[in-house]
Amino acid sequence: METVALLKCTDYEVENIERKLREGFELLGGESFLRELIPANSRVLLKPNFLSAVEKGSPVITHCAVFEAVIRIIKDYSSSISFGDSPGTDSPAKAAERSGFMEVAGRYGVKSADFSTPIHVELDNAIMYKYWDIAQGAVETDVLITLPKLKTHGMMYYTGAVKNQFGCVPGFRKAEWHTKQRDPYDFSKMLLDLNSMVRTSFAILDGIVAMEGNGPRNGNPRQVNAIIMGKALTAVDSVAVRLIGYNNVLDVPHLKAAQDYKWGAVLPGEINVLGEKINNMRCKGFKLAREKFIEFSTPAVNRFLTQLIAPNPVLVPDKCISCFKCKEVCPEKPNVITFKDFKGKKIPTWNYSKCIRCFCCQELCPEGAIIIKNKAVRDILKIK
Secondary structure, eight states, X not given: OEEEEEEEOOSOOHHHHHHHHHHHHHHHTHHHHHHHHSOTTOEEEEEEOOSSOOOTTOXXXXXXXXXXXXXXXXXXXXXXXXXXXXXXXXXXXXXXXXXXHHHHHHHHTOEEOOOSSEEEEEOTTOSSOOEEEEEHHHHSOSEEEEEOEEEEETTTEEESTTGGGGGGSOTTHHHHHHHHOOSHHHHHHHHHHHHHHHTEEEEEEEEEEEEEXXXXXXXXXXXXXXXXXXXXXXXXXXXXXXXXXXXXXXXXXXXXXHHHTTOSOOSGGGEEEEESOHHHHOOTTOOOSOSOOOOOSSHHHHHHHHHHHOOEEEEOGGGOOOOOHHHHHOTTTTSSEXXXXXXXXXXXXXXXXXXXXXXXXXXXXXXXXEEEEOOHHHHHHTOO
């Protein structure tokens, strides 16, 4: 049985968040819990979600007030604290500066970790992948505390405690993983190996203001008023997806993979939730990116049915600014996205027979001009 703390927090006042986090640590075991989590002389890495360089307070990224509140607590347990992430676009330094993280880090003497230099490492007892190139900052630490943002995700349905460590893969290497693992279930197994590789120690999920709809970048902010804390990443995510409307947690691909491979606690009966009651915190009418994960029997069947029923990235032409970012981030370029003339500008079109449905184009479009659209055959077959 894994234990998770679920806390209600309605704003981003640092003092309020700090108070809630301290309540959470008390529920989980207090001083002895923290001493065990952060042994003496440990180097601690805080891993926020910097999807891209956006302004402070954006629902795209972890709020810097959560970052500051965490620092205020753990500085009593470690004198070596760093932070970092590798955004999908933009440099780590630019993302940290625009989001307010650099200013907060400077006030507390927190160092910026190297998330650009790859280090080659090996993982024993891997589910799928033994060999990795991981950001130096994530390798050269003793305790990794992940600070994810609660958001919808086009490919993975939801992104939180497990998915956040994909930012430990530096730069363009993320695209390589999308090419290697083209369906959500296999991509999920890769994420589980990645978390085993970097030995993620603890999660503090920022769900005060979450993102619904066309996430993880272009959805809408949604007040969920939740902070979720725990050692078991899958347990934290299991609680989070129940808050936003997944009645069956196995409808989320990485939780299904974790259950299948006995990687961590996933089912409600395996998780002891302290603090608030899930039923009292559910966010009614939360707009999910996708509702039900479907895995088919064989890779060949998967590929065939993906082309038949998988959703497509679709352009909203009037929103497009012809920045060509979609083509730049597509891991299958140059064969998938081409451009045509439309009202005096160039807009993208997709070769859906070659598209792997990673939705990187949708995820990283700076204008929210790309959405995910189900095919009519899904409606006919009543597949959500």
